[in-house]
Amino acid sequence: MLRNPPPEVDVPLQQTPGGVERYRVRSAAAALTSLAAIAAISLVAGPAVADPGSGPCELTRTQAHHSLGLDTWNGAYPKPERSLNALMVFLSFPDSRPLTTPEQLTGDYFPATSDFFERASYGRFRLVPHPQRQWMRMPKPSTAYGIQRDWAPESRAAYLRDAVATADPAVDFSKYDIVYFVADPDAPGVDSDATKVVNFDRPLRADGTDLRRIVTVFEKHPPDRNVLAHETGHVFDLPDLYHRPTDGKGDWDTYVGDWDVMGSQFGMAPDLFAWHKWKLGWLGPGQVDCVRGGTSLHTLQPLGQAPQRGGSVGTRLAVVRTGPGSAIAVEARGSAGNDGDTCTEGVLVYRVRNEPASGGGPIEVLDGHPDTGACWGRSVYPPLADAPLEVGETFTVPGERITIEVADRTQSGAYTVKITS
Template identity: 70%
Template sequence: MSRIPLPEVDVQRQQTLGGVERVRLRSAAAALTSLLALAAISLVSGPAVASESAVPCALPRTSAHHSLGVDSWNSSYPRPVRTLNAVMIFLSFPDSRPSTDPKDLAADYFPATSRFFDQASYGKFRLNAEPQQRWVRMPAASTSYRIERDWDPGQRTRYLRDAIRAADPTTDFSKYDIVYLVADPDAPGVDSDATKVVNFDRPVRADGRDIKRVVTVFEHHPPDRNVLAHETGHVFDLPDLYHRPQDGKPGDWDTYVGDWDVMGSQFGTAPDLFGWQKWKLGWLDRQEVVCVTGDGTSRITLEPLSASPAKAGAAGKRLAVMRTGEDRAIAIEVRVSAGLDRASCKEGVLVYRVRSASASGGGPIQVLDAHPDSEACWEKSVYPPLADAPVELGETFTVPGEGIKIEAEGRTKSGAWTIKISH
């Protein structure tokens, strides 16, 4: 499972027997030897692309890894507001004969992952995946790479070096925005806990394209539900929202957001992305966000996050935000049992804190529990204490430490929720 960010390679063109020109890697081994591959925890803040800097409740993007600031976009990452092309490369090893056909492994992930993003983005983003049809042979035994969750950087570098070099003769990397490297799940050295995104210190240059990151997949067959949607989220600069116990101490991974976002748990019953994350990605327009400012009482109407744009209408609002500090805010959205959240067991107004200075895995989003003394959905929730977190119809919730009172007053005939906010 994913829980947790390589150097320039010269290229040269070589003529093949059929007269078809391909770009090949040159000196890949030497160029990749010095990789410092940090799994989803390094890349500096990166250059900005201006977006929401004039919006009063848009938190600033900080140097925190995968910062949830929305005033600008980190152009080191592809923004998923268009069609992006992905290649899925299947890697076998000399110490194991694959027992699964690549097309069956591909079916574990696609079209399900593409459908996930099509729904989450309201059709604004399309993930076009092209799985390869045969195995690419790695030069060394799977056990030799010592694959594991907190992988030795040297061994991870060796694995990536070998994988890119082995795949290059049959892969035109210039065609793709995203690279998935899928290891034979039955190879003895493959550890499913090592699935993650690896960002490169410096892009790998192959076939005329800079490869800035790859998704390394080591899942069982069939894999964990929504695992590739989670990993692909990192490709778009989204943070891990789970809580990882420190120093190997026991603890619950899901105390920050529970079921309420695939970047928290790929097993969650409500895996749709938070409205804040959709705002960051460009899937919510400025007019769909309400900035609640000043003191007093405000009444707003929010469409459910899962509602299609056609149903919500041009003026539909989906996210309300109250800024509580330089890099902090309270966000409000409506989650119902529909769309990607169809398996959720509770509906209502979901309230959460956002901290743009908190790094991936450090609690950049924390769901606030409107029912702290109860739990729900023990049979399917990843964290029952937060399964009933939403404010239900007719209820009032006061945000701890902020003096903000939120009341779910009613629903419109179209299904929107009317909310009173006092502060």
């Protein structure tokens, strides 16, 4: 069973020292619908109403945890628009002798995590790791901290206080933007399900700097793929996009499937949604089309496709505002960059809302092929693996008078999309 990352927690602490192989299965009715769409599609657009400035389509940031409103930035989080320095501290325990070295564990996460963000940001952001070279021994056995997925706050607080105190004599925390505490994966009390970001109601204080959040890593060796990219996304104010069933049963990936690492680190196409890239400052007004009614044509570059050397990033997102706190986002996904393992390509449509908190469904992918699935055995959620629209297909957004038609695909791989709203 695939493991989803635990949600973040808020802890009150006192201040202390190209080509894609397809596996789609469709019904005859679905195939006929696609043929009808191809026959009906028109390449002649009405009046162009796409606004090159994206301001009118920005949702406002709310008080929801990791709100996807992006009119303002939450200053409690570092914004990844430059190089950020990440400290890695390796913690051992009196009840276990490490079977791995800090160098081996560093290699589990880097350069893979830095490369993920380098590609996702189109080179605008660089995550620079600073791993310590030695184990730092905690004062208590690993079993003394009660480490587990739904961790008792007092036990978690004790672990973090001890970890900061253990590292402080050898580390100057003021030099770093991000802190990773990596526990000995073979210690008997370490539970890999406990990996998460811990946010502090009141910051810890060390070396004259406030520690507002720490990434606690309890992964096995080797770890889950892209797990540190997911957790680091929380450090940049991105929400969990998976759905945790209330009874502990059911599927976790019904909201976004494979289509963003904040949904599942196991996804085939885990690049960050264009909406997330817009929030993080990696896409600007020149790369986002705001659609304000009528009919317009948009040329969307696949999200994971790198810009040509010295060239523009190009348009990566089209947005239709549907209410004060909601919007429909349209982007292209192809087999490139972080999405290189995808088994379907096309134009992805999803709904964004600014009120739901992390884990509450702030983004929901809209399935362009609701009667079929794809990529069985590879996808974390096959019903959404074939969500993107292909050339010649038309999709009407449920509950909205918005229609998306995929008119063409250029030789460079960009999609020509007609939006009527």
